[in-house]
Amino acid sequence: xxxxxxxxxxxxxxxxxxxxxxxxxxxxxxxxxxxxxxxxxxxxxxxxxxxxxxxxxxxxxxxxxxxxxxxxxxxxxxxxxxxxxxxxxxxxxxxxxxxxxxxxxxxxxxxxxxxxxxxxxxxxxxxxxxxxxxxxxxxxxxxxxxxxxxxxxxxxxxxxxxxxxxxxxxxxxxxxxxxxxxxxxxxxxxxxxxxxxxxxxxxxxxxxxxxxxxxxxxxxxxxxxxxxxxxxxxxxxxxxxxxxxxxxxxxxxxxxxxx
DNA sequence: CGGTTTTGACCGGCGC
DNA sequence: GCGCCGGTCAAAACCG
Numbered sequence: 077x078x079x080x081x082x083x084x085x086x087x088x089x090x091x092x093x094x095x096x097x098x099x100x101x102x103x104x105x106x107x108x109x110x111x112x113x114x115x116x117x118x119x120x121x122x123x124x125x126x127x128x129x130x131x132x133x134x135x136x137x138x139x140x141x142x143x144x145x146x147x148x149x150x151x152x153x154x155x156x157x158x159x160x161x162x163x164x165x166x167x168x169x170x171x172x173x174x175x176x177x178x179x180x181x182x183x184x185x186x187x188x189x190x191x192x193x194x195x196x197x198x199x200x201x202x203x204x205x206x207x208x209x210x211x212x213x214x215x216x217x218x219x220x221x222x223x224x225x226x227x228x229x230x231x232x233x234x235x236x237x238x239x240x241x242x243x244x245x246x247x248x249x250x251x252x253x254x255x256x257x258x259x260x261x262x263x264x265x266x267x268x269x270x271x272x273x274x275x276x277x278x279x280x281x282x283x284x285x286x287x288x289x290x291x292x293x294x295x296x297x298x299x300x301x302x303x304x305x306x307x308x309x310x311x312x313x314x315x316x317x318x319x320x321x322x323x324x325x326x327x328x329x330x331x332x333x334x335x
Numbered sequence: 336c337g338g339t340t341t342t343g344a345c346c347g348g349c350g351c
Numbered sequence: 352g353c354g355c356c357g358g359t360c361a362a363a364a365c366c367g
Contacts, residue, residue, distance in 0.1 A: 186340060188359060201358070205339085216358095340365070346358085 163231040166220070176200040176217040176227065182235065184215055195221045204235060211235055 176186075184202035191198045197219035204211040213233040220226035 185338085187361095189341075190357065190359095193356065199357085336367105338366090341363085343360105343362095345360075348356090348358105350355085351353090 165229040165231070167227040167229065168225055176202075182206055182213070192218070195219070197221070197224070206235075 182204055183206040185205035186200055186202050188201040189198050190201070195218060199216055199218040202215040202217065204213040204215075213231060213235050215232070216230045218228050220228050
């Protein structure tokens with residue numbers, strides 16, 4: 077790992093920790109998400125300082141994901157997940173709105189709905205219908221058990237065609253805030269992509285492969301983190317989504333077999 | 336009329 | 352082997 081870059085990143089993580097502490101005190105409702113965020117930042121901090129290995133840093137984070145998410149419970153730890161690309165998107169909607177509409181730029185056809193054991197909200201199943209000849213992508217949409225105003229969309233597979241609508245389809249409504257985190261078995265990449273009327277920011281943790289330790293890191297990471305922390309401080313109405321988004325993005329960091 | 340949604344039935348994996 | 356559960360199918364209803 078690149079020592080100088082990691083030191084800088086570690087400082088940023090410290091700033092994030094401090095900011096999260098402040099937000100924690102400000103908003104009781106966010107306690108769960110912020111606990112996860114703070115915990116994850118500490119593990120990442122320790123990891124960056126070399127106090128933890130990749131495996132020990134990721135394991136508690138994964139455990140936090142399990143405890144915070146109603147879906148993908150014990151039995152869902154089936155190994156097919158590692159093969160296909162899995163993305164998870166959180167979308168804030170009107171809590172009274174019972175629809176499962178997550179505008180992401182693609183056209184979907186609903187093929188089923190189920191009420192799952194650990195979440196009273198029904199889960200809807202969609203297939204991509206933009207390319208009927210065989211787009212393999214599926215989507216599951218279910219309301220978050222902890223926050224009914226959050227829609228959790230889980231995408232499986234990759235589109236084999238172009239998107240029709242604008243790629244930033246996440247910005248479909250003024251108060252729609254979206255987090256996307258993408259994982260697969262070969263990358264170590266977490267993306268947060270928020271869109272608010274006056275706020276757009278992102279955080280990307282670069283892939284950490286043994287053959288690409290430092291060259292791919294650049295100063296953009298630090299700038300993005302600074303922007304992210306600044307926006308956390310400025311926009312109290314945005315904290316819920318940010319908290320959940322950051323927690324989700326961190327906890328979905330995939331395992332890597334190499335440090 | 337064609338595409339989409341709804342919803343009960345069915346299937347397969349998993350734990351006991 | 353049985354029951355539970357998540358995921359999918361398919362027929363009917365719905366809609367533009």
